[in-house]
Amino acid sequence: MFKHLFKLIWNKKKQNFLLITEMLVSFLVLFAVFTLMMYYYNNYKKPMGFDYQDVWVINYNNSYQTKNVDSLDLYYETLRKTIKSLPRVKEITFVSGNIPFSSRTNESGLTFRGKHVQHLNNFTVEDHYEKVMNVTLLEGRWFNKEDVVSKNQHIIIDADLKEATFGKESAVGKLLGNDDDKNKFKVVGVIQTIKRNGDYLKAGPGMYFRTDTGSFRWLDKILVKVDHGADAAFEGKLYKTMANYMKNANVEIEHLVNKRTDANYFALVPMIILAIVSAFLVINVALGLFGVLWYNINKRRGEIGLRRAIGATGKSVAAQLVSESMILATLALIIGTFFAAQFPLLNVFDLPAIVYIEGILLSVLFVYLLVLICSLYPGKQAAAIYPAVALHEE
Amino acid sequence: MIRLQNIEKVYRTDTIETLALNSVSLDIAKGEFLSIMGPSGCGKSTLLNIMGLLDAPSKGDIRIDDQKTEGMNDKQLAAFRNKKLGFIFQSYHLINDLQVLDNVELPLLYRDTTAKQRRELAAEALEKVGLANRLKHFPTQLSGGQRQRVAIARAIVGRPEIILADEPTGNLDSAMGNEIMEILLNLNRNDGTTIVMVTHDENMAHKTHRLVRLFDGAQVQ
Numbered sequence: 005m006f007k008h009l010f011k012l013i014w015n016k017k018k019q020n021f022l023l024i025t026e027m028l029v030s031f032l033v034l035f036a037v038f039t040l041m042m043y044y045y046n047n048y049k050k051p052m053g054f055d056y057q058d059v060w061v062i063n064y065n066n067s068y069q070t071k072n073v074d075s076l077d078l079y080y081e082t083l084r085k086t087i088k089s090l091p092r093v094k095e096i097t098f099v100s101g102n103i104p105f106s107s108r109t110n111e112s113g114l115t116f117r118g119k120h121v122q123h124l125n126n127f128t129v130e131d132h133y134e135k136v137m138n139v140t141l142l143e144g145r146w147f148n149k150e151d152v153v154s155k156n157q158h159i160i161i162d163a164d165l166k167e168a169t170f171g172k173e174s175a176v177g178k179l180l181g182n183d184d185d186k187n188k189f190k191v192v193g194v195i196q197t198i199k200r201n202g203d204y205l206k207a208g209p210g211m212y213f214r215t216d217t218g219s220f221r222w223l224d225k226i227l228v229k230v231d232h233g234a235d236a237a238f239e240g241k242l243y244k245t246m247a248n249y250m251k252n253a254n255v256e257i258e259h260l261v262n263k264r265t266d267a268n269y270f271a272l273v274p275m276i277i278l279a280i281v282s283a284f285l286v287i288n289v290a291l292g293l294f295g296v297l298w299y300n301i302n303k304r305r306g307e308i309g310l311r312r313a314i315g316a317t318g319k320s321v322a323a324q325l326v327s328e329s330m331i332l333a334t335l336a337l338i339i340g341t342f343f344a345a346q347f348p349l350l351n352v353f354d355l356p357a358i359v360y361i362e363g364i365l366l367s368v369l370f371v372y373l374l375v376l377i378c379s380l381y382p383g384k385q386a387a388a389i390y391p392a393v394a395l396h397e398e
Numbered sequence: 399m400i401r402l403q404n405i406e407k408v409y410r411t412d413t414i415e416t417l418a419l420n421s422v423s424l425d426i427a428k429g430e431f432l433s434i435m436g437p438s439g440c441g442k443s444t445l446l447n448i449m450g451l452l453d454a455p456s457k458g459d460i461r462i463d464d465q466k467t468e469g470m471n472d473k474q475l476a477a478f479r480n481k482k483l484g485f486i487f488q489s490y491h492l493i494n495d496l497q498v499l500d501n502v503e504l505p506l507l508y509r510d511t512t513a514k515q516r517r518e519l520a521a522e523a524l525e526k527v528g529l530a531n532r533l534k535h536f537p538t539q540l541s542g543g544q545r546q547r548v549a550i551a552r553a554i555v556g557r558p559e560i561i562l563a564d565e566p567t568g569n570l571d572s573a574m575g576n577e578i579m580e581i582l583l584n585l586n587r588n589d590g591t592t593i594v595m596v597t598h599d600e601n602m603a604h605k606t607h608r609l610v611r612l613f614d615g616a617q618v619q
Binding site: 008012016309311390391392396 | 443447450452453472473479481487496500504505507508509513552556
């Protein structure tokens with residue numbers, strides 16, 4: 005029967021071409037939607053890697069500048085003590101501008117053991133960063149005063165970088181970097197990758213450097229861990245403290261919770277737009293398919309009557325029409341999968357291959373389900389055609 | 399072979415009730431070639447559809463090959479039609495998107511047969527109707543007479559005991575009509591197939607064993 009249906013479809017290829025094209029286009033759009041959805045979902049499943057609740061960000065610029073490092077240190081240490089002495093502040097840390105959920109980046113590349121790591125985030129952090137952000141240490145330790153003097157500069161890496169460079173083996177105590185051993189960094193700890201771009205976007209890989217004596221010249225953010233009940237009144241007080249201390253600086257206070265929400269909105273917008281477009285397309289395809297199948301039934305009443313006369317049951321007529329639609333869908337999906345498979349093969353958007361495969365599988369399932377639903381009712385209508393009437397009509 | 403007893407068929411709409419067949423009783427013996435005649439709308443095709451189990455009577459009893467057909471479900475009716483009956487229609491009812499051989503194979507698709515068996519049986523049936531050289535043609539590439547011969551091949555491919563022909567020569571000129579009639583007569587004569595034919599053509603009807611006339615749904619001869 006399958007061969008018979010295939011022949012029937014093949015001999016009507018001109019009539020079926022548009023339907024196959026419509027199914028193919030909807031598959032490709034659905035593939036884009038599902039791939040993006042799976043990419044977001046896979047990222048969403050990963051742990052956040054830090055605690056953003058009750059962490060405020062103080063942005064400042066045009067701050068105190070001096071060539072004297074001791075004066076600079078004294079200025080910022082005094083500021084640290086001033087802020088920390090405020091009643092609701094638990095801990096503070098100075099940090100480079102590429103804080104979580106911000107659009108600022110500081111990226112480099114790294115080649116290690118023949119593997120090239122691109123888009124490697126470089127973070128400059130202090131010893132207090134661990135407490136403020138409550139990062140999850142997976143191996144080794146966080147920075148401490150021992151890291152000031154060392155043969156190789158000490159660094160902490162995130163789980164993504166560790167996976168990309170050392171794989172399953174332990175990274176702690178190992179050297180990492182592009183250059184010869186003398187200029188390589190020594191890994192002292194591995195932390196859970198922090199999702200700096202929000203819940204839905206890829207986070208790592210990342211490499212953390214400890215601040216040094218000159219870092220205050222260019223650091224322009226402070227992360228403050230506050231009590232859970234810290235309110236707008238306290239925020240005002242914190243702002244005044246900062247503004248009084250940094251007379252000519254522009255100071256702004258943000259909350260990581262809000263920044264996370266903004267980052268998530270920013271990530272979801274293309275997804276929502278694509279989903280709306282695909283929803284329209286799917287509705288269009290569904291109506292088109294439904295219409296074409298309905299039209300086919302009316303056009304093929306004679307054939308349906310004949311099949312009933314020569315031994316087909318109502319159910320087998322319905323099954324035939326549903327099967328024909330499914331074969332058409334299969335043809336469209338074979339072509340569509342060929343194009344979709346080029347994305348992981350050519351690594352088009354630098355996404356893991358599994359995301360594309362999940363996208364393909366979900367799209368295939370969805371198209372089959374759509375075609376099945378759209379053909380069930382016309383199939384049922386065909387089964388109800390009375391053979392004597394249908395044969396007489398022609 | 400076919401026994402119809404007091405068959406009545408009433409078509410009902412909201413406002414009107416039409417009596418299409420009125421107490422028709424017929425006994426058709428095995429190997430008989432029977433023709434049914436009558437003016438348009440007298441119930442010939444309705445009677446043929448009832449014999450072919452394509453339509454159910456409003457009243458009366460049908461037995462085919464000593465089997466009572468009343469109470470059969472859709473699946474049983476379909477299987478019965480497939481094995482026991484062959485249909486020939488005035489407008490051929492060929493599927494234009496399928497080649498001649500595939501059209502003839504159709505009834506065998508609803509049976510447990512292999513593709514090879516189907517091909518062999520279809521080719522054999524086409525040879526019987528003189529179309530062995532047209533297997534790969536499409537119906538639209540054939541003349542009316544050739545199309546009807548394909549329809550006959552389709553009707554006999556499953557080797558049914560009964561063939562029901564609804565005006566098989568109605569769309570053909572007399573020469574082609576005679577050719578078709580000759581094939582049907584040969585099938586009856588050589589294979590012992592029971593044939594019931596509805597026709598408007600007196601000449602064709604007189605070539606059969608028995609003629610039944612209907613008028614206003616009732617049997618008058």
